[in-house]
Amino acid sequence: MRWSQLLGAAVLAALFGFGSANTQAEEPGSAARAVLVTGASSGIGRRTTELLAERGFYVYAGARKQEDLDALDAIDNVAAVRLDVTVQDEIDAAVERIRAEGRGLFGVVNNAGVAVLAPLIELDETDLDFQFDVNVYGPFRISKAFAPLLMESRGRIVNISSISGVLSGELYGAYSMSKHAVEAYTDSLARELGHFDVKVIGVEPGNYSTDIGRNVLQRLEERGYDPSKSIFADNMERMIAGMADYNEPTENSPPPDDVAEAVFDALSSEAPKEHYMVVPVQRQADYTIRKALEEVVRFNEGHRYTLSREQLIAMLDELLAESRR
Template identity: 40%
Template sequence: MSCTRTHTVVTGASSGIGRATALRLAGAGHHVYAGVRRDADGESLRQAAGSGELTPLRLDVTSADQLAAAADLVAGHVGPAGLDGLVNNAGIGVSAPLESISVDTLRRQFDVNVFGQVAVTQAFLPLLRRAPGRIVVIGSIGNRLAIPFGGALAASKRAVSSLADSLRLELAAWNIRVVLLEPASIHTEAVDKMRHETDDVLAALPADQRELYADSYRAMMDTALARERAGSPPAVVAAAVLTALTSARPRAHYLVGKDARLLATVARLPTPLLDAVRRRIFRLPAPGSRAVR
């Protein structure tokens, strides 16, 4: 695939990994269709892209109407040549004790991270088939290594990983390659917001469950935030996306970030040892230490 007049859609481009990816691709010669939820974010991207070609798309991946309009707009631009790339990046992260998380909150996690990705892929596949194009899925190392109180996000990312593997097999006959990126610790704006959300999550818990989980939840968040702040910049993921879109023989999976290989290795430990490591890292109470006598 050549970067000359290459057309690529990037979802979740308002900030973080999505924004870095949209700007990196535009700088590399792609015409980028950047999915944003606010017009101001689209204008910010357009200005940052400078001479690079970037078209903002008003796109909430959970909105069927916005998705249909976005697909029609892109189809009008690319014509019979089709779409060269789709970067499924849009996602949200929810953290809470699974005993306490509401089904509606869990459903929202999957609506954006899983069902939204499927809907976007379905909408753009006819255009991708013409080129043929490539699909890059932004997953997470968390699909291999769930952490306490991060079960909702990890479950959604494991679903995304499985969908990417199935899609890769289903679309190979049309030479549509599907690549899964598994970033580890990445320092984005969202990391700085997580500290403020900790108190909100705990305040929303029933009093009895707050007493049960508050100390462990705060300890987990302290550890997770420290790791994320020390993580790689979003530009590292953007570079991996460009490689996945342009390599003559892209790999099916890419581990991304300076701690990704270490965490992937840790994930292969025997379960009892892995659980002990996670308890130590996240300062969880010892098994049985709070059992009702």
């Protein structure tokens, strides 16, 4: 018998409020559930931190700069934690602190992320390392370090992936590769930690106005990048101009409130979905669903085990029925 079973569901439920279908994080008469959000200084991480704290979670909010830590500490129900997801010592210190504070930990939101913009044949290996160090090794390090606390609480991990975990656009190759890796990581980890009643959930946002574009541009500038030297000069210049507008809310890229709502649902619903695609407009959903269907067609064609149209539709109906159960 596993040690988590030995602890007993009743004790865990009393400690962490686990197992209730509430819409508030806090059960009457019980302590607030504690969660950690990485990359809480801006964008999706900041909005998620605010929403979870408003709805009764106690949020450990990871950030790197002192001004961001101070701003997060000023929010009710939020405790800022100095946390760079590429620095193992800071991760270890965060685990130690959270364990010492005695609230336990019900959830981790692996949100910290960066984007690298470059044609793959011109991409420096150091830039690819940077992309994977934050977006892929970051969640890997964080989830590994906090797994014992999450297994004690039979808690949840929410990985902020992207529709780029399905799509593979030009000039976004490094970013798409990292988010495809996050998708695979999420699904494998979900199977493994499912044995310990820990749920692992992927959230796939479309475009939302955050600081991500500004951060891409800042890094290109720091590295003295000159798009006119690229063999994709026109496309790179267009992309860079688009990035400059990324933090301005538009219909196609609104503030990330819906993403924060999806994370809240993933952490509070009794039966959360395994994946939450959250997009602001139909077109972004269409691209993504179409790409997934293209893969179905691609895998089905040109070999001796091809399924008929009827068999494919029967399989689709079966999956739709399962997902609506």
